[in-house]
Amino acid sequence: MDKLVSIWSKSKPLPESYVFPPETRPGNLNVLTSKTIPVIDLRQNRADVVHQILKAGEEYGFFQVVNHGVPEDVMNESMGVFKEFFEMPAEDKTMLYSEDPTNRCRLSTSSANYAREKVHHWRDKLRHPCHPDLQDCVKLWPQKPIRYREVVATFSIELKKLGSWILELVAEGLGLECGYFGDKLSESMMLSVNHYPPCPDPSLTLGLSKHCDPDIITILLQGGVKGLQVFNNGEWISVEPLHNAFIVNIGSLLQIVSNDRLKSVEHRVVTNSRVARTTAAFFISPSDDSIIEPAKSLTSDASVYRAFGFKEFMLHYLPNLENNEVVMEHFKLQA
Ligand code: OGA
Numbered sequence: 001m002d003k004l005v006s007i008w009s010k011s012k013p014l015p016e017s018y019v020f021p022p023e024t025r026p027g028n029l030n031v032l033t034s035k036t037i038p039v040i041d042l043r044q045n046r047a048d049v050v051h052q053i054l055k056a057g058e059e060y061g062f063f064q065v066v067n068h069g070v071p072e073d074v075m076n077e078s079m080g081v082f083k084e085f086f087e088m089p090a091e092d093k094t095m096l097y098s099e100d101p102t103n104r105c106r107l108s109t110s111s112a113n114y115a116r117e118k119v120h121h122w123r124d125k126l127r128h129p130c131h132p133d134l135q136d137c138v139k140l141w142p143q144k145p146i147r148y149r150e151v152v153a154t155f156s157i158e159l160k161k162l163g164s165w166i167l168e169l170v171a172e173g174l175g176l177e178c179g180y181f182g183d184k185l186s187e188s189m190m191l192s193v194n195h196y197p198p199c200p201d202p203s204l205t206l207g208l209s210k211h212c213d214p215d216i217i218t219i220l221l222q223g224g225v226k227g228l229q230v231f232n233n234g235e236w237i238s239v240e241p242l243h244n245a246f247i248v249n250i251g252s253l254l255q256i257v258s259n260d261r262l263k264s265v266e267h268r269v270v271t272n273s274r275v276a277r278t279t280a281a282f283f284i285s286p287s288d289d290s291i292i293e294p295a296k297s298l299t300s301d302a303s304v305y306r307a308f309g310f311k312e313f314m315l316h317y318l319p320n321l322e323n324n325e326v327v328m329e330h331f332k333l334q335a
């Protein structure tokens with residue numbers, strides 16, 4: 001449990017086990033590109049919003065949303081307890097540390113494969129479910145900071161609403177029936193609070209290496225510190241923090257349901273030496289027993305993917321975390 005980066009990061013230089021091979025290091029951290037991901041105002045007229053979401057999903061796989069309906073104080077208080085959680089003394093955090101993936105609320109570090117990975121990632125992560133049954137989930141959550149459960153319960157309700165709204169807009173844009181994502185496909189919601197302490201040498205390591213999210217959509221509260229980068233047309237573009245915005249990205253399962261119209265795009269996290277960065281990722285996923293397949297109305301030309309169970313997807317995703325092509329290829333019809 002002294003594996004948690006937030007516990008030892010201030011007291012030593014970057015350990016060798018956190019040094020990435022040259023080809024996957026962050027490269028020029030100050031790269032200046034004029035490109036950014038689209039920012040979408042959800043309170044414009046509906047047809048414009050739908051059009052912009054679809055276009056962003058096709059071109060970037062990522063966008064930010066503003067005027068999204070989640071009250072500012074809910075965002076601020078949630079970010080407040082997330083930061084407080086990681087600032088707690090080591091003994092409060094080690095109580096929640098677990099390497100057992102079946103443990104539903106746990107604090108861990110690096111990726112899901114700590115024991116097997118070649119290089120460790122510069123991040124700690126608190127992860128727990130938020131839905132389908134919120135009351136049932138809350139009982140699993142940390143009891144410290146004392147306001148954690150109350151604040152995060154409100155946050156979860158708001159994020160569930162926002163997620164349903166965005167998925168309705170996506171369904172409309174794809175020409176699917178209203179409520180297409182409303183049931184099994186978005187039944188499970190998971191919160192992952194990421195913490196990236198200041199790093200002694202950001203040029204050698206990563207907070208998270210490149211990956212796609214294995215879900216329908218992810219809604220991310222980035223806070224005020226940049227670090228997220230999105231792969232686009234051969235370059236990494238940095239997602240600038242935007243006051244009161246959420247970052248939304250298309251998950252690999254939504255790419256499949258859309259029959260490759262929307263893109264699940266690789267992203268990664270770089271570290272910095274000045275300030276800790278805390279983010280909260282809200283993953284919206286199918287229920288365990290769901291069958292995933294391209295929507296019938298989108299396969300008139302040809303279906304790119306076969307039907308498969310969500311569990312099968314996860315079994316194949318986890319060992320291939322950093323190789324999205326291998327993951328997607330496995331579910332293609334001609335594979
Ligand atoms: C993730 C993720 C980005 C961030 O948790 O899957 O991509 O900025 N997080 O923390």
Ligand code: NI
Pocket residue numbers: 211212213267
């Ligand atoms: Ni991600």
